[in-house]
Amino acid sequence: MLDTMEDLSTKEKIILAGSEIIVKEGLRKFTAKNIGNKVGITDAAIYKHFTSLDEIIVEIINRYISRCSQSVDRALAMNLSTEETLKQVMREHIKVLEETKGAVPILCFEFSRSGNKKFFDILHGFVENYKEKLSNIIEKGKKEGIVREDIDPQETAMLFVGLIQAKVFAYIMENREGPIIKNPESLISELFYGIMKR
Amino acid sequence: MLDTMEDLSTKEKIILAGSEIIVKEGLRKFTAKNIGNKVGITDAAIYKHFTSLDEIIVEIINRYISRCSQSVDRALAMNLSTEETLKQVMREHIKVLEETKGAVPILCFEFSRSGNKKFFDILHGFVENYKEKLSNIIEKGKKEGIVREDIDPQETAMLFVGLIQAKVFAYIMENREGPIIKNPESLISELFYGIMKR
DNA sequence: ATTTTAAGTTAATATTTGCTAACTGTAAAG
DNA sequence: CTTTACAGTTAGCAAATATTAACTTAAAAT
Secondary structure: OOHHHOOOOHHHHHHHHHHHHHHHOOHHHOOHHHHHHHHOOOOHHHHHOOOOHHHHHHHHHHHHHHHHHHHHHHHHHOOOOHHHHHHHHHHHHHHHHHHOOOHHHHHHHHHHHHOOHHHHHHHHHHHHHHHHHHHHHHHHHHHHOOEOOOOOHHHHHHHHHHHHHHHHHHHHHOOOOOOOOOOHHHHHHHHHHHHEOO | OOHHHOOOOHHHHHHHHHHHHHHHHOHHHOOHHHHHHHHOOOHHHHOOOOOOHHHHHHHHHHHHHHHHHHHHHHHHHOOOOHHHHHHHHHHHHHHHHHHOOOHHHHHHHHHHHHOOHHHHHHHHHHHHHHHHHHHHHHHHHHHOOOEOOOOOHHHHHHHHHHHHHHHHHHHHHOOOOOOOOOOHHHHHHHHHHHHEOO
């Protein structure tokens, strides 16, 4: 069993173990037996918590999506400056990414190929929705005159999503341990350097 | 059956179909049945050409590796200027990449996680060897004074490999058709702009 | 004290997968 | 003309996988 998840409920352990398998071993190893082994229960016990293995994946994706979406709404509700709002959103997104161990960007990659329409549609819908929310904030920044005029909000929103994807790939290819993004604040400020008016 | 491979031998068709499945559908779908379907034969017929499915993967990787290595040797034998030698190597590499439909970078990604030592070792050995060959050329360029002094040959060689990897990811994520690298010459010259003395 | 429920077990199911064996047709070699 | 080799077929096996069923047990609810 994993030592990092002693006091979690079994359901949480399953989600965590599943995420880790997806990231570190690939979808091919995402089997009931492997997940059970990692959690410390039998394969059959998993079905006391989920009706199918697909449901685990849906849960992993949905948590990521809802947490990211919520963090945008929360950041907006905080009534910060546009710049701080954007930064807050990015900070939160990176936090969710770390907590889910990078599983969702990997799933994006896997399902963009596998032709599994069910998962692809969920992920695609999320990316579209999230892009819209982010680009609205960037658009507002442009109106306020703090974001460069020649920035395309949609493009820049996608750049952020793409950047996260790239970071996860790098993390995996370099076989690293620990956080995916070592220094979130510096990544965020680098990104901002390119879009803010000076 | 695929229309693009009418006149090839069955063995070639299997390799091509296998590569395409790896790239477009993932390793999970790399099964005898799926490959057979794509080629237009039964799963059992595949074993008339390969002793195992693993052997197909080994063949895909080895072809990529040997063609890349050979192209370096060929480029060196052409007695071109250092700059032209490097460019020639990159051109050839991109050609091999296109012909193998980007399967090997994807396999690198998959096996860097799956823990399959057999494949990982082959790929790792290749990358190390290839990096060495490339960096020797870059080193020569430095001695000739045409490459910037502050360039680390090893780092720059890896940059090229990483760039190829990134291009394949982008190709897949954007669900594109056709060539992975649309304009090889401009990619090569962009890369060179950063390393050559001016 | 008893019943109910939650969460685990083992055992069994159907399906899929990798691979082998036995057979068939065709085309080249002798 | 016969033989042999090749490249395909179908049938089938053993292992793995997703899932279900039947049972156990301990704790919570009544």
